[in-house]
Amino acid sequence: MQTIFVTGGAGFIGSHVVERLLARGDQVVVYDNFTTGLPSNVPEKAVVVEGDIRDKESIEEAVVRHQPDGIIHLAAQSKVGPSLERPEEDLEVNILGTVHLLEAARKNNSSHFVSASSAAVYGHSETLPITESSDTEPLSPYGTSKLAAEQYIQSYARLYPIRTVGLRFANVYGPRQTMETEAGVITIFCETLLAGKQPSIQGDGEQTRDFVYVEDVAEAVIESLNNESVQGIFNVSSETETSINELLLELSRTAGREFAPVYGPPRAGDIRHSFLSYKRLHKETGWSPEVSLTEGLEKTMEYYKQK
Ligand SMILES: NC(=O)c1ccc[n+]([C@@H]2O[C@H](COP(=O)([O-])OP(=O)(O)OC[C@H]3O[C@@H](n4cnc5c(N)ncnc54)[C@H](O)[C@@H]3O)[C@@H](O)[C@H]2O)c1
Known part of the structure; x- marks a missing residue:
């Protein structure tokens, strides 16, 4: 121990x-x-x-x-x-x-x-x-x-x-995340969708994140x-690029309803595309992510439903 x-x-x-x-x-x-x-x-x-x-x-x-x-x-x-x-x-x-x-x-x-x-x-x-x-x-x-x-x-x-x-x-992302932190968009979407409200996206939603x-x-x-x-x-x-539009679509599927977002102006200084290679850590430790985005979003949505 x-x-x-x-x-x-x-x-x-x-x-x-x-x-x-x-x-x-x-x-x-x-x-x-x-x-x-x-x-x-x-x-x-x-x-x-x-x-x-x-x-x-x-x-x-x-x-x-x-x-x-x-x-x-x-x-x-x-x-x-x-x-x-x-x-x-x-x-x-x-x-x-x-x-x-x-x-x-x-x-x-x-x-x-x-x-x-x-x-x-x-x-x-x-x-x-x-x-x-x-x-x-x-x-x-x-x-x-x-x-x-x-x-x-x-x-x-x-x-x-x-x-x-x-x-x-x-x-x-995942259960217990607060809204303001780096992947807070998923928390915000979960809570908005569960409240039956219309989600809003800053920019055209084609910006990607990992x-x-x-x-x-x-x-x-x-x-x-x-x-x-x-x-x-x-x-x-995750070494995977996901657009905010794709993310919302996946979450809407998980919530069992379709949601049309409102698009607002892009956030100043926002990075357009981003995803990271994890090969170095994989080479040293054998680590690689095991939870797919679909599975992770389901678990996250379930957590917010129970809250
Ligand atoms: N969440 C993400 O997507 C993300 C992405 C990149 C890096 N990180 C990093 O991962 C780490 C954990 O982030 P998180 O998302 O769990 O954030 P979090 O805010 O949930 O956790 C930070 C914790 O640190 C505590 N804390 C803050 N200031 C402190 C201080 N001065 N003294 C003692 N405790 C203090 C907070 O109370 C909280 O429990 C941070 O270093 C963050 O920068 C997070």
Whole structure:
């Protein structure tokens, strides 16, 4: 049995990671300040420490007290809107918070550190699918903060005996997602369709995204923690391009009704097409996503029906 320390474990992706860790018999410590995460997302078996990663003393004290074998870092300010309004908050939570955690890991001799990054580090990419060696030109302070955090975790791996992994998630979706996060469009569509309302699409709906189911992402996180040969930066994606129109059609089928969307003006600065290759992670770990979009959307819709 290992002790795994999970920041952001009360959040959308974190809660799925925590469930999987507990299911395989690990002891789990969740460190979260509950800004977007919910206490009800955390299974009873996990130890909960309420704290903020911006607070250096609090995070160091928690790591020293629980002596984790591995650290999974998912806590972040991950909403693009607030990132544009208050870029200093991304800097503090996503960069400074990561440095605080790295320092805590170093002082505690924790040797495995897996951290969430994002496809937002790439910005517009001419060549698809996007690979880990594609240009990184983030279009938001959020993407910039994630890129800087990646640099920190990699420099700690060069400086100290700590294996660090940065996982660049595509658009993650599934149960427990909040509306404002990166693949929030699926949550919004589910709730709109279930309320019998007309969904609205920004732009012509032909923009494409790479949607990856949360359980597959949780598995990629745990595989990266387990597998001692994995180090560096990896995409976690479905490697499939899906347009917003296709997505709505699929969800309408799942809901058993047809919905005609209202089309509005495109969102300023929106990327037109995006999908990511996961071949690098597959080569290192054998990981590949197992849940198809149809299956994942059915599970997600079912969750919102029960809510
Ligand atoms: N959801 C996606 O599509 C997506 C895509 C790419 C990357 N990511 C990254 O994955 C990670 C998890 O994202 P998510 O979608 O689960 O978001 P989320 O908002 O559901 O989870 C983040 C968690 O971190 C906690 N948190 C936030 N600030 C904190 C702080 N200062 N101190 C302690 N805890 C704090 C929140 O309360 C929440 O429980 C984030 O790092 C995010 O940037 C998510």
